[in-house]
Amino acid sequence: MIAVIDYDAGNVGSVVNAFRRFDVDVIVTKEPKDIKKATAIVLPGVGSFNDGMEKLKKRKLIDMLNKEIIEKEKPFLGICLGLQLLAEIGTEHGVHRGLGWINGKVVKLNPSSPTYRIPHIGWNDVRLLKNSELFKDIERFVFYFVHSYHFIPEDESVITSITWHGEKIVASIEKNNIYAVQFHPEKSQISGLRIIKNFIEISGEKERCEFNLDKEGWAW
Amino acid sequence: MVKIRLIPVLILRDGMVVQSVNFRHTNIIHRDPIFALKFFNRWESDEIIILDVSRDRKNRDKFYNALKELSQECYVPIAAGGWITTVDEARRLLRLGADKVVINTKAFRNPDFIKECSKVFGSQCIVVSIDSKKVQNGEKVYIDRGMEPTMMNTVDWAKKVETLGAGEIFLNSIDHDGSRRGYNLPLIKSVTSKVNIPVIAMGGVAEWQHLVDGVRIGGADAVAAANIFHYSEQSVKKAKKYLKAAGIDVR
Numbered sequence: 001m002i003a004v005i006d007y008d009a010g011n012v013g014s015v016v017n018a019f020r021r022f023d024v025d026v027i028v029t030k031e032p033k034d035i036k037k038a039t040a041i042v043l044p045g046v047g048s049f050n051d052g053m054e055k056l057k058k059r060k061l062i063d064m065l066n067k068e069i070i071e072k073e074k075p076f077l078g079i080c081l082g083l084q085l086l087a088e089i090g091t092e093h094g095v096h097r098g099l100g101w102i103n104g105k106v107v108k109l110n111p112s113s114p115t116y117r118i119p120h121i122g123w124n125d126v127r128l129l130k131n132s133e134l135f136k137d138i139e140r141f142v143f144y145f146v147h148s149y150h151f152i153p154e155d156e157s158v159i160t161s162i163t164w165h166g167e168k169i170v171a172s173i174e175k176n177n178i179y180a181v182q183f184h185p186e187k188s189q190i191s192g193l194r195i196i197k198n199f200i201e202i203s204g205e206k207e208r209c210e211f212n213l214d215k216e217g218w219a220w
Numbered sequence: 221m222v223k224i225r226l227i228p229v230l231i232l233r234d235g236m237v238v239q240s241v242n243f244r245h246t247n248i249i250h251r252d253p254i255f256a257l258k259f260f261n262r263w264e265s266d267e268i269i270i271l272d273v274s275r276d277r278k279n280r281d282k283f284y285n286a287l288k289e290l291s292q293e294c295y296v297p298i299a300a301g302g303w304i305t306t307v308d309e310a311r312r313l314l315r316l317g318a319d320k321v322v323i324n325t326k327a328f329r330n331p332d333f334i335k336e337c338s339k340v341f342g343s344q345c346i347v348v349s350i351d352s353k354k355v356q357n358g359e360k361v362y363i364d365r366g367m368e369p370t371m372m373n374t375v376d377w378a379k380k381v382e383t384l385g386a387g388e389i390f391l392n393s394i395d396h397d398g399s400r401r402g403y404n405l406p407l408i409k410s411v412t413s414k415v416n417i418p419v420i421a422m423g424g425v426a427e428w429q430h431l432v433d434g435v436r437i438g439g440a441d442a443v444a445a446a447n448i449f450h451y452s453e454q455s456v457k458k459a460k461k462y463l464k465a466a467g468i469d470v471r
Contacts, residue, residue, distance in 0.1 A: 011318070184297075
């Protein structure tokens with residue numbers, strides 16, 4: 001079972017819909033017992049850093065996540081805010097502590113020219129920096145982004161892909177069992193669904209998922 | 221570089237897809253919106269905007285159903301709006317599967333509503349829709365589905381909504397809506413040159429070149445249209461192809 005954490009920070013519904021597409025056992029939950037039982041954990045989320053952390057705290061999920069993901073090394077996928085919260089420090093509306101699983105901090109986008117609008121909203125090209133199981137079989141590296149802050153990791157070797165919006169933006173990171181993407185795979189059509197499929201296969205929840213969207217006449 | 225988005229807009233009245241001409245919504249295009257919705261999703265839409273322009277709330281459930289059904293099989297972002305007057309109503313649409321909410325009249329009557337919504341859901345979630353009409357002394361904001369004039373200059377309001385926390389502006393020209401003469405380019409340019417948040421151009425598209433003009437002349441970050449997408453097969457795909465051929469960076 002894959003647990004998608006519901007901490008009232010954004011539309012978990014779309015994330016779950018994308019997983020269900022592959023006929024996998026997935027639940028939306030904020031219950032520690034479900035998280036404990038899950039084989040893999042997904043942390044989606046939009047909104048502000050502080051708000052997200054406060055909501056995790058309020059639901060007493062932080063210790064639980066530390067235990068399941070850091071100690072037990074369950075496969076983890078962070079999406080958007082779910083990537084940013086991995087940082088030690090966030091600087092949105094004041095300085096706040098994050099989960100601290102990956103060294104670095106989250107700062108406001110600061111593009112080289114005002115022609116780059118903020119928020120960074122829309123589809124952008126992603127450049128893969130190293131081989132990653134998460135990006136397996138993807139043909140078009142274009143994904144949907146929507147954010148005003150971004151994660152700058154201290155150790156650049158965790159970065160698996162980047163995008164550009166008047167400055168370099170980390171699009172995905174990977175460290176052991178931790179996978180995280182700044183874009184929204186659940187909203188990135190075929191390329192995004194591939195990410196979801198790959199994560200399901202990485203998690204071991206399902207060895208092979210059928211991917212038949214092309215046959216159904218889907219566009220990119 | 222972030223790509224120019226192409227956004228089909230579905231205008232629903234009492235649960236049916238309708239055509240919009242100068243903000244009158246009398247022609248029914250599809251009685252069953254789901255059919256249209258699914259095709260917009262499968263084609264190359266970069267995002268979908270779905271608006272409820274019903275005159276009253278009595279058929280609101282039909283709108284909820286359409287949104288819910290759409291979101292179950294939609295893997296591009298959905299922005300939903302119409303009749304949002306409370307944070308709870310916005311939350312309801314988000315729960316039904318919208319990724320963003322589109323607010324208009326309530327935001328104008330109570331600008332703090334933008335602040336409140338962006339605080340709760342984040343700016344990226346809040347699209348402020350601005351309907352503009354040319355009067356003697358320039359472009360002014362109209363509210364309540366274009367029926368109520370205000371004294372506010374459109375550009376001033378656009379700048380204001382940015383400071384209040386809007387993530388995007390959905391800019392429509394009442395004069396150009398359904399007119400088939402293309403976007404109101406001076407209006408769009410006047411806003412895109414004065415705000416830093418993305419602007420979605422809307423109103424008047426009858427040929428693909430109008431989309432190109434919206435980007436090249438209007439400076440829009442996203443180009444939206446409604447009626448045109450209903451009347452030709454694979455219309456979104458064709459529009460994309462045209463934009464690409466014109467050298468515009470689209471997905």
